[in-house]
Amino acid sequence: MTDEASPLQPEASVEELAFEGALRPETLAEFVGQPRVRGQLELLLKAAALQQRAPDHILLAGPPGLGKTTLAMIIGNESGRAVRMASGPAIQHAGDLAAVLSALVPGEVLFVDEIHRMAKSAEEMLYLAMEDFRIDIMVGKGAGAASVPLELSPFTLVAATTRSGMLPAPLRDRFGFTAHLEFYSAEDLTRVVTRSAGMLDIQLTSAAAAELAKRSRGTPRIANRLLRRVRDWKLVHEGSSDIEAVHGALELYDVDAYGLDRLDRSVLEAIAKSFKGGPVGLTTLAASVGEEAETIESVVEPYLVREGLLARTPRGRMLTSEGLRHTGIDGSPDQLDGV
Numbered sequence: 001m002t003d004e005a006s007p008l009q010p011e012a013s014v015e016e017l018a019f020e021g022a023l024r025p026e027t028l029a030e031f032v033g034q035p036r037v038r039g040q041l042e043l044l045l046k047a048a049a050l051q052q053r054a055p056d057h058i059l060l061a062g063p064p065g066l067g068k069t070t071l072a073m074i075i076g077n078e079s080g081r082a083v084r085m086a087s088g089p090a091i092q093h094a095g096d097l098a099a100v101l102s103a104l105v106p107g108e109v110l111f112v113d114e115i116h117r118m119a120k121s122a123e124e125m126l127y128l129a130m131e132d133f134r135i136d137i138m139v140g141k142g143a144g145a146a147s148v149p150l151e152l153s154p155f156t157l158v159a160a161t162t163r164s165g166m167l168p169a170p171l172r173d174r175f176g177f178t179a180h181l182e183f184y185s186a187e188d189l190t191r192v193v194t195r196s197a198g199m200l201d202i203q204l205t206s207a208a209a210a211e212l213a214k215r216s217r218g219t220p221r222i223a224n225r226l227l228r229r230v231r232d233w234k235l236v237h238e239g240s241s242d243i244e245a246v247h248g249a250l251e252l253y254d255v256d257a258y259g260l261d262r263l264d265r266s267v268l269e270a271i272a273k274s275f276k277g278g279p280v281g282l283t284t285l286a287a288s289v290g291e292e293a294e295t296i297e298s299v300v301e302p303y304l305v306r307e308g309l310l311a312r313t314p315r316g317r318m319l320t321s322e323g324l325r326h327t328g329i330d331g332s333p334d335q336l337d338g339v
C-alpha cells in the first residue's frame with residue numbers, strides 16, 4: 001500500500017482503499033473471471049458446509065490487485081464466518097502472532113496478507129497453530145525459561161502472497177488448497193469495468209469499456225483506477241466521446257497501447273540498450289532502472305512474461321523479439337551489440 005498511486009501501479013493507495021471496498025464483490029457468483037479458482041473454492045466451501053466443519057486453510061497466490069483480499073472476504077461471507085485481518089509485515093515477532101491467534105473466536109477466518117513478509121520465528125509458530133490449533137509460548141528467561149502450551153480456537157487461515165516461491169515448503173504444505181490467481185482476460189476485465197461503471201454511475205459504451213480493459217494490465221485494481229481517470233476526463237472535457245475520453249486519459253497517464261506503464265517500458269528499454277537484450281540478473285536490472293528487485297520481480301515481470309515480451313531464463317532476464325519490437329529499437333535480441 002502506498003500514499004500516492006500512479007494509474008498503473010497495482011498496489012492500492014490509502015485513499016483508494018475506501019473506494020475499493022465499495023466495489024468489492026461479496027459472493028463467489030459476483031466475483032468476475034478466474035473460473036478455475038472460483039470452481040475450486042466453491043467445491044471446497046460446499047464440502048466443508050456439508051460436513052459442518054471449518055474450511056481447510058487456503059493460500060491465495062498471485063500478483064497484486066487480482067482479488068486476493070476480495071476472495072478472502074468472500075470465503076468468510078460464503079461460509080458464514082467472521083474475517084479477522086492481519087498482515088505479514090506487521091508480524092515481526094512470534095509474540096505478535098501469538099497475540100493475533102489467541103484473540104480468535106472459534107470458527108473465525110484469519111486473513112494474513114503478504115504472508116511471505118512475516119518474521120521467521122512467527123512462521124514456525126504458525127506450523128503448529130495450523131496443524132494442531134496450539135502454540136507453545138516461552139515464559140521466563142535464561143535457565144528458568146519454559147515452554148507453555150496454549151490451546152487455540154479452531155480457525156481457518158486464509159493467506160495471500162505475491163511471492164509463493166518465497167514461502168518455505170513446510171508452510172506451503174500446511175495449506176489444504178492453494179489458489180493461483182492469473183491475470184484477467186480482456187473479456188473478463190471488460191465485465192469488471194462494466195460492473196464498476198454501473199456501480200459508480202458512469203456511462204460508458206461497450207467499446208470504451210473494452211478498450212479500457214485491454215489497457216489495464218489484466219488487473220481489476222488498475223481497471224477500476226483508470227475508470228476513475230476516464231470519468232474525470234469526461235467531466236472536464238464536456239462533449240468528448242467515451243472512446244476519446246479513454247484515449248485522452250490513458251495517454252495523459254502514460255499508458256501505452258499494450259497497457260504498459262513507464263516502469264514496464266524502462267525495464268524493456270534497459271535490457272535492450274544496457275544489456276544487449278539480456279540475459280541480465282534481477283538485481284542488476286533493478287539497479288539500472290532505480291527500482292527495488294522485489295517490485296520488478298513481483299509486479300513488472302509477471303505481466304511482461306505473460307504478454308510474451310520478456311523471458312525468464314536460468315541465466316537471467318531476456319527480451320523476446322516481441323519485447324524488442326515494443327521498445328522500437330531495430331535488430332533482433334541477439335544482434336543488439338551495436339545499440
Ligand SMILES: Nc1ncnc2c1ncn2[C@@H]1O[C@H](COP(=O)(O)OP(=O)(O)OP(=O)(O)O)[C@@H](O)[C@H]1O
Nearest residue numbers: 020023024031032064065066067068069070220221
Ligand atoms: N474478480 C473480480 N471481480 C470484480 N472486481 C474485482 C475482482 N477482483 C478484484 N476486484 C476489484 O479490484 C480491487 C482490488 O482487489 P483486491 O484488493 O482483492 O486485490 P489483492 O489481490 O488483494 O491486492 P493486494 O495483493 O495488493 O492486496 C477490489 O477492490 C475489487 O474492487
